[in-house]
Amino acid sequence: MSSTKQVIVIGAGIIGASIAWHLTGAGAKVTVISESGAGGVATPNSFAWINASWGNPKVYFRLRSRAMAEWKRLANELSGLPLNWCGGLCWDLPADRLEAYAAEHSSWGYGIERVDAKRAAQIEPNLVVPPEFAVYVAEEGVAEPVATAKALLADAGRHGARVIASTVSALVQTNGSITGVDTSHGLIAADEVVIAAGVGSPDIALTAGIKLPIETPPGLIVHSRPYKKLLNGLVHAERLHMRQTAEGRIIAGSDFAGGDPGENPEATARDLFAVAKAALRGADGLELDFHTIGYRPNPIDGFPIIGRAEGMDGVYIAVMHSGITLAPAVGLFATREILDGERDPLLAPYGLARFAQ
Numbered sequence: 598m599s600s601t602k603q604v605i606v607i608g609a610g611i612i613g614a615s616i617a618w619h620l621t622g623a624g625a626k627v628t629v630i631s632e633s634g635a636g637g638v639a640t641p642n643s644f645a646w647i648n649a650s651w652g653n654p655k656v657y658f659r660l661r662s663r664a665m666a667e668w669k670r671l672a673n674e675l676s677g678l679p680l681n682w683c684g685g686l687c688w689d690l691p692a693d694r695l696e697a698y699a700a701e702h703s704s705w706g707y708g709i710e711r712v713d714a715k716r717a718a719q720i721e722p723n724l725v726v727p728p729e730f731a732v733y734v735a736e737e738g739v740a741e742p743v744a745t746a747k748a749l750l751a752d753a754g755r756h757g758a759r760v761i762a763s764t765v766s767a768l769v770q771t772n773g774s775i776t777g778v779d780t781s782h783g784l785i786a787a788d789e790v791v792i793a794a795g796v797g798s799p800d801i802a803l804t805a806g807i808k809l810p811i812e813t814p815p816g817l818i819v820h821s822r823p824y825k826k827l828l829n830g831l832v833h834a835e836r837l838h839m840r841q842t843a844e845g846r847i848i849a850g851s852d853f854a855g856g857d858p859g860e861n862p863e864a865t866a867r868d869l870f871a872v873a874k875a876a877l878r879g880a881d882g883l884e885l886d887f888h889t890i891g892y893r894p895n896p897i898d899g900f901p902i903i904g905r906a907e908g909m910d911g912v913y914i915a916v917m918h919s920g921i922t923l924a925p926a927v928g929l930f931a932t933r934e935i936l937d938g939e940r941d942p943l944l945a946p947y948g949l950a951r952f953a954q
């Protein structure tokens with residue numbers, strides 16, 4: 598791929614950063630516009646689990662699996678990304694459903710190992726009560742999300758991309774095509790505009806009459822102060838998802854996507870932290886530092902919106918939950934579609950047009 602197409606990417610979270618990096622590498626002249634700093638809005642509040650785990654149809658599993666492989670490709674192309682293929686231990690389902698998940702995903706090629714309490718204790722020696730039956734996926738991992746987005750943007754910058762701190766107030770239309778954006782710093786023209794603005798995307802799209810059916814459920818995650826190593830990888834117990842970050846913080850949600858903050862988020866955070874602490878041996882000195890509440894940019898059917906809007910040239914949309922998992926595939930596929938008009942078959946179910954039906 599090579600092109601001198603001028604592309605504006607609205608958003609500097611993990612999705613905008615990945616798209617900007619891939620577009621720049623393919624020769625486009627990229628301008629990233631973001632009203633937040635590099636790293637985004639949902640992205641810093643993410644649990645950041647890279648996975649193709651249970652609960653999704655096979656077609657979406659295939660996109661997620663491909664994205665996991667694309668993370669490895671991206672890490673080869675850009676050294677120093679803060680990725681950790683730490684593995685995930687999961688028993689957040691009743692045993693019969695966990696077994697059904699193991700059987701189904703094994704048949705799809707997911708690297709599943711069924712484990713008993715003895716093996717679980719080998720994988721995570723600091724669990725107070727290792728599960729009698731769990732599923733371990735060694736190929737799951739995490740990307741420290743803000744550092745990853747920043748690394749992608751910094752490298753895109755070294756290769757000519759511009760990053761502008763500004764607010765996009767509207768898409769600019771000329772003869773039925775999008776030809777730029779109106780910002781707090783004035784008009785900026787482009788051949789193509791990518792909306793990767795997370796929960797800010799619907800308002801931007803609507804200025805060109807494009808409706809994005811997004812809901813934004815909140816998710817609460819607690820962060821301990823940095824602590825000695827207690828966890829090797831991801832732990833998904835019932836109503837307790839945990840991992841230890843690169844800087845040593847234990848982070849936990851009642852769900853990886855963040856639990857419901859409830860009416861009193863402080864109390865919810867304290868209760869959740871107490872549960873996490875009680876689940877770990879050697880955690881006597883573990884202290885709650887802070888909690889985050891992130892708003893997930895979640896299309897209403899739970900699947901990503903990736904692609905062009907019907908009947909409107911010059912605009913490309915990339916809005917999704919599971920953006921940490923999907924980012925490298927979205928960056929690659931969006932770049933090919935924007936520059937070469939090639940839509941990857943894995944994206945077939947994820948056009949905006951599905952909501953018109």
Ligand SMILES: Cc1cc2nc3c(=O)[nH]c(=O)nc-3n(C[C@H](O)[C@H](O)[C@H](O)COP(=O)(O)OP(=O)(O)OC[C@H]3O[C@@H](n4cnc5c(N)ncnc54)[C@H](O)[C@@H]3O)c2cc1C
Nearest residue numbers: 609610612633637639640646765795797816855891920922
């Ligand atoms: C609690 C929680 C847990 C999660 N856990 C996981 C997980 O374990 N695994 C996983 O894969 N995903 C997870 N996700 C989802 C994932 O974090 C998101 O899908 C991803 O971060 C979205 O990235 P983004 O770049 O699209 O959005 P954001 O990071 O929100 O970035 C949006 C960008 O758009 C900019 N913007 C918005 N409006 C405007 C405007 N008008 N003008 C200029 N700039 C604008 C913002 O400033 C920002 O830079 C989780 C999310 C949450 C909240």
